[in-house]
Every structure is written in C-alpha cells, then in structure tokens.
Amino acid sequence: MKLFVSDNIQFNDLRQVLKVLVKVKAMEKNIKLSEAYLNLVLDFHFYGTSKDTYQLHIDKSIKDKAHFKSIATIDNAKSYLKKVGVMDSSTTISPDFLPAISLEDACYLNLKIFYDKENE
Numbered sequence: 001m002k003l004f005v006s007d008n009i010q011f012n013d014l015r016q017v018l019k020v021l022v023k024v025k026a027m028e029k030n031i032k033l034s035e036a037y038l039n040l041v042l043d044f045h046f047y048g049t050s051k052d053t054y055q056l057h058i059d060k061s062i063k064d065k066a067h068f069k070s071i072a073t074i075d076n077a078k079s080y081l082k083k084v085g086v087m088d089s090s091t092t093i094s095p096d097f098l099p100a101i102s103l104e105d106a107c108y109l110n111l112k113i114f115y116d117k118e119n120e
Contacts, residue, residue, distance in 0.1 A: 004114045015042050017107045018098060022086075025097045031084045035066035040077055041086060045093045046103055049078070 011017045019038045026033045033041070040057060047053040054074050061067035068074045081087040088094045101107065 002114065003117055004112060006113075007111045009109045009111060011109065014101075014103060014105065014107055017109050018042055018045075018101065020109060022097050026086070029085070031086065033086075036068050037077060037081070039064075039067050040074065041081065041093055041097070044078075044081075044087070045098050045101075049091045 011020075019035075019042065022038055022041055023033060039060070043053055043057050047056060051071075054071055057067055057074060058069060058071070061069045068077055078087065078090070082090065086094060086097050
C-alpha cells in the first residue's frame with residue numbers, strides 16, 4: 001500500500017524557511033552544512049560578500065554561536081562553499097541552492113513524504 005503524508009509548516013521568519021531549503025538541498029548532494037554555514041549562506045545571499053557582510057555576520061556571533069567569529073573563518077567557510085558548489089563564484093550563491101528570493105518575499109514550506117507500507 002502506498003501512503004503519503006502532507007503537511008504545511010509555518011515559520012515566522014523567511015530565513016528559517018530558506019535554511020530548511022538549503023539544508024535539504026545540501027543533504028541531497030551529500031554536503032554537510034552546520035548552522036553557521038547556513039547563516040553565512042543566507043547572509044551572502046541577501047547582503048553580498050562584501051566586508052560589511054563579514055562584519056554583520058561577525059557581529060551576530062556575539063549573541064548567537066551559530067555564526068563565524070572572524071574574517072579568517074568566514075574566508076575558510078567561503079572557500080568550502082565554493083569547493084562544494086554552494087557558491088557559483090566568489091560572490092554568488094548557486095541557484096541550485098537558493099532561488100532569487102529577497103527579504104520582502106513570502107515563502108511557505110510544504111512537506112510531502114511518500115512511502116510504501118508492505119504487507120498491508
């Protein structure tokens with residue numbers, strides 16, 4: 001018997017929806033991304049890869065440990081993101097991971113799980 005579960009999950013923050021999207025896309029490609037990487041991907045996507053974005057990300061690390069704490073660690077993370085294909089270039093997140101979404105857009109997550117139930 002084939003079954004499926006469908007659920008709509010509501011997040012109050014666009015960043016939370018996009019973190020789930022990036023995490024699932026990364027898992028699909030067998031790429032491991034921590035919360036700090038997910039936050040950096042979103043910061044790069046929304047604010048670019050300028051030194052101002054680096055400073056914004058570092059400033060967030062004071063209150064939230066899921067952020068990188070120095071320019072050197074951000075540079076290392078950026079190199080990793082390019083190496084595994086999350087970034088297309090040194091300035092752009094790949095559209096395979098994030099579509100062209102802005103902070104003003106509304107997004108919803110719709111989850112569908114299909115599975116086979118044997119012996120029924």
